[in-house]
Amino acid sequence: MAKFGVGGAHPGGIPLTKNILSGENITNKTQILDAGCGTGQTAAFLYQQYKAKVVGLEINPIMIKKAKKRFESLNLPIQLIQGSVENLPFPDNSFDYILSESVLAFVNKPIALREFFRVLKKGGRLIANEMTINTKLSPPEELEIMKFYALDSLLMEKDWKSLLGQTGFQDIVIKVENIATSQENNTTEFNFSKNFEPELFQILNEHGNMVLKYQGILSYRIITCSKV
């Protein structure tokens, strides 16, 4: 994905992000962490739209390079840090918002959620757009999905809810995305690496097959919750 340089690499893309953020109280004083920011499309929007104080954190060096290039070319004062959501390099109570757009699904969820909770200020909010299965699958089916996407677990909506609750989050709201918004997303951005291997298209193809095979089951949810 890093070599494809996909911007808005989450279901619904940047149109859905804009839609969700428009319902939040974000100003030029708001401290926001875009956790697993990828190529930095959302982080850039947060500064351009709200002049918010944005930090992008990303583990993948190729993604970091592409995000850096974006911020520099647009002259955006966004702090970019290479690090892991499982061990956040920030003091407790640092952020008003944390965004996790299709990142939690790929990491150790209890550990990352504990880190999100720790670095959020009191009253701070987590907004996540995360892979969710709609019905329980057989063990071989679960394994197929987890292996392909390198996941350690597959959560249903109720599992997300209980994990967030166990971490200490409150006001947990989990929504199924409205189809109209995601269908508007025909604006996917690509920024291919120079050493892009054509074989990577095979992986994209397999992803397409996986989506088709598990249509109606492999889904995602918009999760919002607060540290009260």
Ligand SMILES: C[S@@+](CC[C@H](N)C(=O)[O-])C[C@H]1O[C@@H](n2cnc3c(N)ncnc32)[C@H](O)[C@@H]1O
């Ligand atoms: C599906 S992409 C989403 C990227 C971005 N949030 C977006 O919506 O365009 C998942 C991102 O999470 C990053 N990631 C994976 N594990 C991570 C970790 N432990 N800490 C920080 N970022 C991580 C990946 O490198 C990748 O950029």
